[in-house]
Each structure stands twice: as structure tokens, then as C-alpha cells.
Amino acid sequence: MNVMTTPVAPVTLGEKGLSLPLSDGQVHYFNYYWLRDNCPTSFSAQTRERSFDIFHLDAAPRADAAEVEGDALVIRWNGENHVTRMPLAWLEKYTTGTPRHDPADLPRKAWYSDHYPDIPRFSQPALKADPALRVKWMEALIVEGLAIITDMPDSNEGLTETVEMIGAVRPTFFGDYFDVYTHINPTNTAYTAGPLELHTDTPAEEHAPGIQFLHCRKNSVQGGESLYADGVAVANDFRLRDPEGFRLLSEIAVPFFCEHDHYDMRSRQTVIELDQHGEVSGLTISQHMLDLLDLDQALLDEYYPAFCRFGKMLQEEKYMMRFMMKAGECMVFDNHRIVHGRAGYVATSGERFLRGTYSDRAEMRSNYRALVSEGRFKA
Numbered sequence: 001m002n003v004m005t006t007p008v009a010p011v012t013l014g015e016k017g018l019s020l021p022l023s024d025g026q027v028h029y030f031n032y033y034w035l036r037d038n039c040p041t042s043f044s045a046q047t048r049e050r051s052f053d054i055f056h057l058d059a060a061p062r063a064d065a066a067e068v069e070g071d072a073l074v075i076r077w078n079g080e081n082h083v084t085r086m087p088l089a090w091l092e093k094y095t096t097g098t099p100r101h102d103p104a105d106l107p108r109k110a111w112y113s114d115h116y117p118d119i120p121r122f123s124q125p126a127l128k129a130d131p132a133l134r135v136k137w138m139e140a141l142i143v144e145g146l147a148i149i150t151d152m153p154d155s156n157e158g159l160t161e162t163v164e165m166i167g168a169v170r171p172t173f174f175g176d177y178f179d180v181y182t183h184i185n186p187t188n189t190a191y192t193a194g195p196l197e198l199h200t201d202t203p204a205e206e207h208a209p210g211i212q213f214l215h216c217r218k219n220s221v222q223g224g225e226s227l228y229a230d231g232v233a234v235a236n237d238f239r240l241r242d243p244e245g246f247r248l249l250s251e252i253a254v255p256f257f258c259e260h261d262h263y264d265m266r267s268r269q270t271v272i273e274l275d276q277h278g279e280v281s282g283l284t285i286s287q288h289m290l291d292l293l294d295l296d297q298a299l300l301d302e303y304y305p306a307f308c309r310f311g312k313m314l315q316e317e318k319y320m321m322r323f324m325m326k327a328g329e330c331m332v333f334d335n336h337r338i339v340h341g342r343a344g345y346v347a348t349s350g351e352r353f354l355r356g357t358y359s360d361r362a363e364m365r366s367n368y369r370a371l372v373s374e375g376r377f378k379a
Ligand SMILES: [Fe+2]
Pocket: 199, 200, 201, 340
């Protein structure tokens, strides 16, 4: 009889962990706490959560014996009647301390003033009918930071059901929704609507809402163009043009505020926000909600000019997209990345009504992963 034997790789037991060779031919070290805590039996197939509680171990976990059997590492633990069988292919994913692959961690694509015709557009009824289209919508929000939803129902409910396709409505201290409504009185021809400078919304919140929705219900006024710019495009160029200014704006948190009779919201944020890779992920900027800068006055000699250099750069035509919103459209954009504003106008006739709300970036990414990923437990 011909008996096939699998070569058994030696496992070396140490004080705090063990070492074994893996398929790359290298010997890799694994900590005993990590191995014991992540034993496949530690997780409930039903709840998909960790059901093992490492805090209840009386002593530090330590292997009495360990060997490779077939395609798994088998560990017999000291002081407990427990055996761990851990697939070698699974161990190989964790040899270098590299964060787990995240399908929602997509590279951002910067855009400039000429982007309007290329903004991804999705019809609201089509999104409701097709999960694959919702994936494309969320991808656009992650990669480019904005999208336009067309064919919106002319109702409050239409906005809510649009939000709920990618997350829950996220209230702010102003409530669940906000209305920008300008009824132009035909007898008042001198009515003037001032410009609104480029900003991100509610910077005074500890965690400003991640995704903003602006649903245009009526827009028959002359003028009042919407202004949008990509904070990632501007900040990436600022990093090259002005490295010291970039360092100040990405490292030093400054105060924002929003105060009236019954609220006093405050936060400290860096103007330029970096992600876990050190890449620009967005901005927090609002001239009308920037509190008095309470930094050291000598530091302000450096900070203020850098802040103004960046603020001027944000206004450059190269970055500024201008267009008129149409009734039935909803702008959906990353409130930490896309700065928005409105050109001033002298209104002579018509109505302008926008209804806005927010949802959360992390919840949108969760919905995206759930649609595109196999996840940890389905693999
Ligand atoms: Fe705003």
C-alpha cells in the first residue's frame, strides 16, 4: 500500500509565542494571546461575534504542544482543556501586521472646475430598483466624493427614502432636516441674496455629519449658482506648493463654534484631515463658524498666513465648479471632503427651495461592503 505522507513543519515553542514556517518559506512568529483569542471556536457562527472572553483566563495563554497537521496548526493549551486548529492559509494573512483588506478603502480621484458634466448621475427610481446601481453610487461617493440623484420625487418622503438607501438620517443639533427656502416677494425687487462662502457643514460638532444631501425642490430664480470644490484636490496641491503650510493645517487643531441662546456647540478640528494612510481625506472649514483662534500668538505668526494661503487657494477658478441646480435633483456629497457654497444673486423673480439632511460616512461604507464583500464569515 502506498501511504501519502505530508511533510510536517517544525513548530518552535517560545515563552510568549511560537514560530513556524509558512508557504513563503519564511519562519513566522505568532503571539500566544493572539492565537488563543482568535481560535476559530472563539466566534459564534450565529452572532458572528467573538464569544470567547480572554479576560477570564487565569494565566497568560501558553502552548504545551503545537504541530502542523495537514493544512492547519494544532495547539494544545497549557492549563485548559482546549485545542485550537487554525488553518495555515488564514495565519498567512496576519504575518506582517498589515490591516485587513477593506473593499471600501478605494483610492480617491481628485476633480477640478470642469467636472460638472462628468459627475456620476443616478435616477432615484432606478436606484430603488437596482442594488448594483446603489453600489456604483456609493463607489462614486467614496472615490469622487459627490453624485447627483435625478428624478427625485417632489416630497419630503422622497428625500428620506433616498437617504435610507445608503444609511440612516443623521440628525444634527438643528434637527433631522433643514430647509433653505427663499420666497421672492415680487413687490420687493431690491431683495438681495448674499454669497455663501465655500464651507463644510456643522464643523462645531465633535463628529460633523459625513454625507450631505441637498434636494432641490424649486429653483426658478435668476442667479444663485451652486459652487462646489474638491477639498482633496486643493489640499493635495497645497501639500506640494506649501509643505510647511500643509503641516500646520493638518497637525494643529483649531476651534470651531456654533452658539445661540440655547446651544453652545464647540469642537477642535484640523483644517486638513488625513486618513490612516496619511493621505488627505477631507477638510473642516467654515469662516462663519471658526472660533477665535486661541493658539499661541507667536504660532499665529505662522498659522494665520498659512490658513489664508490655503483659503485663497480654495477660491481659485481651477478648482471651483459652478452650476445651477435643477428642481428634481439631489446633490449627495462627502461633507468632510467637498466644500460647497452659493454665488450671490439679485433675485427678481421665482422661488428657491432646497431641503437638506445628512447621513454617516461609516454607515455608507458598511452598506457598500455588505453589497460587494464576502466579509470575514462568508469567506
Ligand atoms: Fe452648507
